[in-house]
Amino acid sequence: MTMTLHERLSSNTSKGRRSLAMFLTAGYPTLDATADLVCALEDGGADLVEIGVPFSDPLADGPVIQKASGTAIANGVTLPWILTLVSQIRRRSGVPLVLMGYLNPIMRYGIGTFFGDAAAAGVDGLILPELPLEEWRSYAPAVSAAGLAGILLATPTTPPARVREIDAASSGFVYCVSTTGVTGGAVAGAALDNVRAVRAHITRNPMLVGFGISRPDDAMTFARETDGVIVGSALLRQLEHDPSPGGTRVWTAAFRRALDTL
Amino acid sequence: MTHAPAAPTPGAMPDARGYFGAYGGRFVPETLIPALDELEGLYQDARRDPAFNAELHELLTTFAGRPTPLTRADRLGAHYGRAKIYLKREDLCHTGAHKINNTIGQILLAKRSGKRRIIAETGAGQHGVATATVAARMGLACDVYMGDEDIERQQLNVRRMEMLGARVLPVHSGTRTLKDATSEAIRDWVTNVRDTFYIIGSVVGPHPYPAIVRDFQSVIGEEAMQQVRAAEGRDPDILLACVGGGSNAIGLFEPFLGTKARMIGVEAAGHGLTTGQHAATLSLGSPGVLHGSLSYLLQDGDGQVQLAHSISAGLDYPGVGPEHSALKDAGRVEYVAVTDQEALAGARLLSRLEGIIPALESAHALAWLEKIAPSAKPETVILVNVSGRGDKDMTTYANQ
Numbered sequence: 001m002t003m004t005l006h007e008r009l010s011s012n013t014s015k016g017r018r019s020l021a022m023f024l025t026a027g028y029p030t031l032d033a034t035a036d037l038v039c040a041l042e043d044g045g046a047d048l049v050e051i052g053v054p055f056s057d058p059l060a061d062g063p064v065i066q067k068a069s070g071t072a073i074a075n076g077v078t079l080p081w082i083l084t085l086v087s088q089i090r091r092r093s094g095v096p097l098v099l100m101g102y103l104n105p106i107m108r109y110g111i112g113t114f115f116g117d118a119a120a121a122g123v124d125g126l127i128l129p130e131l132p133l134e135e136w137r138s139y140a141p142a143v144s145a146a147g148l149a150g151i152l153l154a155t156p157t158t159p160p161a162r163v164r165e166i167d168a169a170s171s172g173f174v175y176c177v178s179t180t181g182v183t184g185g186a187v188a189g190a191a192l193d194n195v196r197a198v199r200a201h202i203t204r205n206p207m208l209v210g211f212g213i214s215r216p217d218d219a220m221t222f223a224r225e226t227d228g229v230i231v232g233s234a235l236l237r238q239l240e241h242d243p244s245p246g247g248t249r250v251w252t253a254a255f256r257r258a259l260d261t262l
Numbered sequence: 263m264t265h266a267p268a269a270p271t272p273g274a275m276p277d278a279r280g281y282f283g284a285y286g287g288r289f290v291p292e293t294l295i296p297a298l299d300e301l302e303g304l305y306q307d308a309r310r311d312p313a314f315n316a317e318l319h320e321l322l323t324t325f326a327g328r329p330t331p332l333t334r335a336d337r338l339g340a341h342y343g344r345a346k347i348y349l350k351r352e353d354l355c356h357t358g359a360h361k362i363n364n365t366i367g368q369i370l371l372a373k374r375s376g377k378r379r380i381i382a383e384t385g386a387g388q389h390g391v392a393t394a395t396v397a398a399r400m401g402l403a404c405d406v407y408m409g410d411e412d413i414e415r416q417q418l419n420v421r422r423m424e425m426l427g428a429r430v431l432p433v434h435s436g437t438r439t440l441k442d443a444t445s446e447a448i449r450d451w452v453t454n455v456r457d458t459f460y461i462i463g464s465v466v467g468p469h470p471y472p473a474i475v476r477d478f479q480s481v482i483g484e485e486a487m488q489q490v491r492a493a494e495g496r497d498p499d500i501l502l503a504c505v506g507g508g509s510n511a512i513g514l515f516e517p518f519l520g521t522k523a524r525m526i527g528v529e530a531a532g533h534g535l536t537t538g539q540h541a542a543t544l545s546l547g548s549p550g551v552l553h554g555s556l557s558y559l560l561q562d563g564d565g566q567v568q569l570a571h572s573i574s575a576g577l578d579y580p581g582v583g584p585e586h587s588a589l590k591d592a593g594r595v596e597y598v599a600v601t602d603q604e605a606l607a608g609a610r611l612l613s614r615l616e617g618i619i620p621a622l623e624s625a626h627a628l629a630w631l632e633k634i635a636p637s638a639k640p641e642t643v644i645l646v647n648v649s650g651r652g653d654k655d656m657t658t659y660a661n662q
Contacts, residue, residue, distance in 0.1 A: 059553070132289075132291070154292065162296075181452055
C-alpha cells in the first residue's frame with residue numbers, strides 16, 4: 001500500500017526532513033520538456049511536484065506564471081494532454097504529483113469525469129486557488145471519492161476560525177500563502193509572522209508555505225517553522241535561463257541542501 | 263422620488279452564497295474572502311442606514327444630475343413607422359454615462375470602509391472616469407487599470423482621468439483590453455486588500471459585487487418606469503439596452519422584471535456572429551468561470567477564454583454578469599447581437615434624427631430598433647437606454 005500524500009509529508013517531518021515542493025507549468029518551455037524536468041526535480045531532492053495547468057486568465061498568478069501559461073497554451077497544452085503526460089511520468093517516477101490550476105478548463109473537460117480520470121492517470125492531489133472554501137465544498141465529495149487530496153489555501157487575511165475550517169476541509173496538506181498578493185511577488189516583511197499565525201491553527205494537516213520563495217535562504221526561513229516550502233515562479237525564471245534537466249537538478253539540489261541543514 | 267436602493271425582498275436573487283440560479287458565486291483567491299465578507303456587511307448596513315441613503319440621494323441629485331430625462335424620439339419613431347420610442351437619457355449624467363450611478367454608491371461604501379485608496383478597471387474609460395471623478399470628490403487616491411489597446415482608442419477618457427488626479431495604469435498582458443484590465447485590478451486588490459477598495463464597474467465579479475452594482479444602477483429603471491407611466495399612463499412594451507458586462511441593462515430591466523414588458527439585451531456581434539470576432543457572450547458562449555463568478559463565457563473547447571471583439575471598447579469583453587445568465591436561462595430577457603456596422607448606422611441615425619450622439623455601446627441598443635420597430639404596432643411603446651454619450655467615440659465615428 002503506497003502512502004498518501006499526507007502520510008508522506010508527515011513522515012518527512014517526523015524524520016526531521018523538510019518537504020520541498022516544486023511548481024512548473026505543464027508544457028513550458030516546450031511540450032517535450034516537462035516529463036524530464038519533473039524527474040530532474042525529483043532527482044534534485046523535490047518531495048512533491050506541482051504541475052501547473054495553464055489558463056488564459058490566471059488571476060492568482062504574477063507575471064512569471066502568466067507568461068509561462070501563455071507559452072504553454074501556445075504550445076498546445078490542454079488538460080487531456082496533461083493527464084497523458086502524468087501517466088507517462090508515472091512509468092518513470094513515483095514522486096507525488098499535484099495539479100494546480102483554475103476551474104474553467106476542468107469544467108470544460110467535465111466535472112463528472114475529471115477527478116476520476118486524474119486519479120487514474122496518477123495525480124495525487126489538486127490545488128485550485130480560485131476555489132475558496134465555500135465553492136470548494138461543491139466539488140470536495142467528487143475529489144475525495146476519486147481518492148485525490150484536496151489542498152486548500154490559507155492566507156495572511158484568513159481569520160483563525162476560518163483557518164481551522166480550511167484545515168478540516170483539506171487533505172494532503174494546507175497551502176499557506178506567505179504574503180497577500182499573487183505568485184512570484186516579493187515576500188512581505190511580515191510574512192514570517194503571517195505564517196506563524198496560520199500555523200498556530202493548523203492541527204490536522206502538514207503545512208507547506210508558498211508565494212515569493214525564490215532562494216534557498218527564503219526556503220530555510222520558512223521551512224524552519226513549517227513542514228516545508230513550495231517554489232514556483234523562481235523555478236520558471238530559472239528554466240528561462242537553463243531549461244536543461246541537468247541544470248534543473250543542480251538548481252533544485254541547492255534548495256534541498258539548504259533545507260537539510262535545518 | 264428617492265434614490266435608495268430597493269429593499270431586499272425575500273427570495274430575491276442572489277442567494278446567500280451569491281448565486282443567481284446556477285450563476286454567480288465567489289471564485290477568487292482565499293485572500294479576498296474576508297474583504298468580500300466585509301463589503302457585504304458594509305453594504306447591508308449602509309442600505310438600511312437613512313444617512314447613507316440621504317447622502318446617496320444628495321449626490322445623485324446635485325452632483326450626477328439625476329433624475330435624467332426621458333426623451334420622446336418622434337422623428338426616429340416616424341423613420342421606422344408608427345411606434346412610440348422613448349430614450350432614457352443616461353448620456354446626460356455627469357461624466358457622460360450611467361457609470362456614475364454605481365461609482366457614487368460604491369465610493370460611499372469605500373468611505374464607510376475607511377480604506378484610502380481606490381482601484382478600478384476600465385474598458386471604454388467611462389467607468390474609469392466615473393471612478394476618478396468620485397475619488398477626486400472624496401479626496402481618495404485612485405488607480406485605474408486600462409488595456410493598452412483601449413488607451414489608444416479612448417484617449418479622451420485617459421486625459422480626463424489624469425486631469426481628475428487618477429493614475430492610469432496601462433495593462434500590456436493578454437488581449438490588452440477590458441478583460442486583462444479586470445484581471446490586473448483583481449491582482450492589485452489581492453496584493454493591497456488591506457488598504458484598497460475595489461470599485462468594479464459592471465454587474466460582474468465575485469459576490470456581492472453583481473448585486474451591489476445592480477442595486478445602484480436600478481435607479482435607471484425606477485426613474486424610467488415613473489417617467490413612462492407619467493407620459494403614457496402605462497408601462498412600456500419593449501425595453502432595449504446594450505450588454506457588455508451588463509450594468510446599464512440590469513439597471514434598466516430590474517424594476518420591470520415584474521411587469522409584462524418584453525426585454526431585449528443587445529450584445530456586440532463585432533464583425534459578425536459567424537466570424538469568430540465578436541463579443542456576443544450570451545448569444546454564443548457557454549457557462550464558465552472568469553473574474554470571480556460563474557456565468558456565460560466565450561471560451562474554446564479546452565476552456566481557455568477566447569478573444570472578444572467589438573468596435574466598442576465598453577462591450578469588448580468575453581464575459582457577462584451572472585444575473586444576465588440567469589435571466590437568459592429563465593427566458594425572461596432575450597439576448598441578441600448587432601454588428602459593428604449596424605451599431606455605427608444606429609449612432610448616425612440617432613444623431614441626424616434626434617440631435618443626440620450616443621456612445622458606441624448605446625448605439626448597439628439603438629441598432630436593434632431596425633429589427634423590431636418597423637413591424638411594431640402603432641401603440642407599441644419602446645424604451646431604449648441611451649447609456650452614454652458619444653464624445654469619446656468621435657475619432658471612431660470620424661474614421662469609419
